Amino acid sequence: MMPPRQKQKPAAEGDAVERFGADLAALAGPDWQHAHYGVAVSGGPDSMALLWLMTSLLPGQVQAATVDHGLRAGSADEARMVAGFCAREHIPHSILHPPAPIAGSLQAAARAERYRLLDQWREAHAIDHIVTAHHADDQLETMIMRLNRSSGVGGLAGVRGRKDAVLRPLLGWRRDTLTALALDADLPIVDDPSNSDARFDRARLRKALVSQTILDPQAVARSAHCLSEADTAIDWAVDRAIAAWPDAADPSVIRDDAYPAEIFRRVVARRLHANDPRLALRGHALDGVIAAMKAGKRAMVGALLVDAARGDERGSMWRISAAPRRKSRDRA
Numbered sequence: 001m002m003p004p005r006q007k008q009k010p011a012a013e014g015d016a017v018e019r020f021g022a023d024l025a026a027l028a029g030p031d032w033q034h035a036h037y038g039v040a041v042s043g044g045p046d047s048m049a050l051l052w053l054m055t056s057l058l059p060g061q062v063q064a065a066t067v068d069h070g071l072r073a074g075s076a077d078e079a080r081m082v083a084g085f086c087a088r089e090h091i092p093h094s095i096l097h098p099p100a101p102i103a104g105s106l107q108a109a110a111r112a113e114r115y116r117l118l119d120q121w122r123e124a125h126a127i128d129h130i131v132t133a134h135h136a137d138d139q140l141e142t143m144i145m146r147l148n149r150s151s152g153v154g155g156l157a158g159v160r161g162r163k164d165a166v167l168r169p170l171l172g173w174r175r176d177t178l179t180a181l182a183l184d185a186d187l188p189i190v191d192d193p194s195n196s197d198a199r200f201d202r203a204r205l206r207k208a209l210v211s212q213t214i215l216d217p218q219a220v221a222r223s224a225h226c227l228s229e230a231d232t233a234i235d236w237a238v239d240r241a242i243a244a245w246p247d248a249a250d251p252s253v254i255r256d257d258a259y260p261a262e263i264f265r266r267v268v269a270r271r272l273h274a275n276d277p278r279l280a281l282r283g284h285a286l287d288g289v290i291a292a293m294k295a296g297k298r299a300m301v302g303a304l305l306v307d308a309a310r311g312d313e314r315g316s317m318w319r320i321s322a323a324p325r326r327k328s329r330d331r332a
Contacts, residue, residue: 020053023169027162035128039064043078043190046133049178052185063092065121067114078190134159134168136217137175141205157231158224171221238266254318275320
């Protein structure tokens, strides 16, 4: 008697899993098949498709987590929907809640808290990588938003495929492809209303891009990857430039050995950050500091003072020190 046949995935789904495996391996490295992964799942079609791909590719090596910020009335139900699906499919799942209400810029603060909670969860469960469902259409939106902010190479690199423990293997995939995959696999999905909330820049841009046919999101994603590699190469050059200084170990020193403008920008930004980790100068603010330095003027940056080094006649060396305290005026 022949043994019973195992149920085979449809060819299209099998091809999708094989494609996804190649994309994941490119980010996770040679030991990718032996790692343990945590998937960030909101319940939308993108993240549900990602969870399906991960568990189809690496059954038993995947856990899932849903972050419920409690910002919408339906968010708890959405998290429970994901939890129910994971329970049926025997996928370990956690619902994560911020310890305090989100404050500040809503989307930026929620994003920062989401990654903080996911990283805590990763460490607590001995997970090697967090995997998120960012895709090519997300990358296109990000790059356009950053073009509108006059971003440089680093900003236009967009969403990175890998950053610390976070992997984004779907950056070459279209949103429609993932939605179709979720529907074909009969996955439960939810629609986050914030994705179409006109209060948010990204939602307005997404609506404007729906009918456009000029920009190819997958081509834009490839360009973003090239810019990411260029950004890494510039940082490598900055590391080598600073390492060649005779006083490289002194974080108060800034030198300029006729570096290209972008190299010197990063030298200055890195030295300022080394003296005050709260500083993250970029764009016009950073260029203004550099212009003052090159003009031989003192530059005040937060609680720091950048001044030309004594005895430097070439105008190519500066020192960072604590800015003098401002004298308070006596009041009558």
